[in-house]
Amino acid sequence: MSPQTCGEIRILAVTTSAGFVPGLPGAGSPATIFCTGLNIGAAGTDSGPALPVQIQGITVRFADSFQAPIYGVADLGSYQIVNFQMPWESHLSPISLSQDGQSAALPSGLASWGEFFTTADGLAIAMHASSFSLISPSDPEKPGEWIVLYGSNFGPVLGAPATGLPAPIDRLVPVDPGTPVPWQFQIWLRDPLGDRLLNSNFIGLAPALIGAYQINVQLPDSLPPGGVQIYVTRTRDCGFFFLQGCGRGIIHDVSTIALLR
Incomplete structure (x- = not known):
């Protein structure tokens, strides 16, 4: 998979979260973005019953402005990861990862x-x-x-x-x-x-x-x-x-x- 860039954020790969199979999973399942360029402090998660749609200014947004729920984000040194849930309902592509005015489009291949x-x-x-x-x-x-x-x-x-x-x-x-x-x-x-x-x-x-x-x-x-x-x-x-x-x-x-x- 060729890296895609937009501004300072660079997408390295998008996979499923369970087995890290390349591509986006189907509706309702968790996905993982591997990237660089995000500004992440301590690993960010949320303990509420519903997942947040933004953590430390990071969002995963569909073309129709729907924001995907985020399980958590982390900085692993040479790269960062963002775990999010694909929505159960249908939304328009492409999907983009954003923070502080910078964004990058995710590859659209399916796992x-x-x-x-x-x-x-x-x-x-x-x-x-x-x-x-x-x-x-x-x-x-x-x-x-x-x-x-x-x-x-x-x-x-x-x-x-x-x-x-x-x-x-x-x-x-x-x-x-x-x-x-x-x-x-x-x-x-x-x-x-x-x-x-x-x-x-x-x-x-x-x-x-x-x-x-x-x-x-x-x-x-x-x-x-x-x-x-x-x-x-x-x-x-x-x-x-x-x-x-x-x-x-x-x-x-x-x-x-x-x-x-």
């Missing part, structure tokens, strides 16, 4: 669908569903148990919260299968003998979090040797004829891998 949040060592952030304690090398997943994975950029949802606000805790917000031909979501376990389809009772927004998805999945009674790797697919068969909002043929998307150990 690939579906990814998981990971720890610094590359393991998926996952919980035991029975206790909501973190799955770790000292407390690993168990055959047959339900676990909870966290991800980003898994697509539109039904009943999305307002942009910048957490998902509700009093109702579920599932992924939207879409129309006129619905997506078929499936969760798989990688296995040298053949990938296995897993049981799931929910894919949607994680309650009380902003822009994060929760995936509930049951592990099989026997796990493959050499580590547990899980991924999500979505498939839509539009047939041979063009359908508005669908296109034609089979569309098949595959998420990144959630590595548990």
Whole structure:
């Protein structure tokens, strides 16, 4: 990706925030701008229930003047980062990063669908569903148990919260299968003998979090040797004829891998 400049701000890259995949994520998901030229004091965040649209004079603005909510900003020495949420609703491009009268346009390329949040060592952030304690090398997943994975950029949802606000805790917000031909979501376990389809009772927004998805999945009674790797697919068969909002043929998307150990 070629750096873009406007004034003193220079855009180095724009990625997803969960896995740093190049490009902008889809609606509702967090994105990260890597740049230079921002004047940032101490790392800036906000502790309120709603994300702010400005931190230390820094804004992320769409062409129709909509300002995206910002999770936080930080100066890492040779470069700065700005984490913001893509809005649930549609707004006009281009998107620009601004501070104190200086601005730079963000590249408009899109990231690939579906990814998981990971720890610094590359393991998926996952919980035991029975206790909501973190799955770790000292407390690993168990055959047959339900676990909870966290991800980003898994697509539109039904009943999305307002942009910048957490998902509700009093109702579920599932992924939207879409129309006129619905997506078929499936969760798989990688296995040298053949990938296995897993049981799931929910894919949607994680309650009380902003822009994060929760995936509930049951592990099989026997796990493959050499580590547990899980991924999500979505498939839509539009047939041979063009359908508005669908296109034609089979569309098949595959998420990144959630590595548990």
